[in-house]
Amino acid sequence: MGNNPWLGNGLGYNKFILGKQSENGYLNLISETGIIGTAIFILLAVYVIVSFNKHVNNPDTIATAKPWMQYVLFMLAAMMYTSSEVSANYWIALSVLASASFAASKSKK
Secondary structure, rough: OOOOOOOOOOHHHHHHHHHOOOOHHHHHHHHHHHHHHHHHHHHHHHHHHHHHHHHHHOOOHHHHHHHHHHHHHHHHOOOOOOOOOOHHHHHHHHHHHHHHHHHHHHHHH
């Protein structure tokens, strides 16, 4: 984690400064963003997934968003075995789940 384990070395440090990446996406993440950045990344994903499961009861919404949920879970699991950076597709899937959860929570009120 270099000089600053709490805040990391900065995004792109492993790829551009060291010239290599770890074979584990979470090790890359913790090296670049530190303990705080990695915790925020994981907590954000957990919050969206839990919120989605809590608020969405409409079968149509579940059917539409289920592939996105599966993709997010797949990406979180795949990060343990790949050195690829988190792609834009992951953030798109996470935002779709967040917006479906938000819309479902607002419609209940």
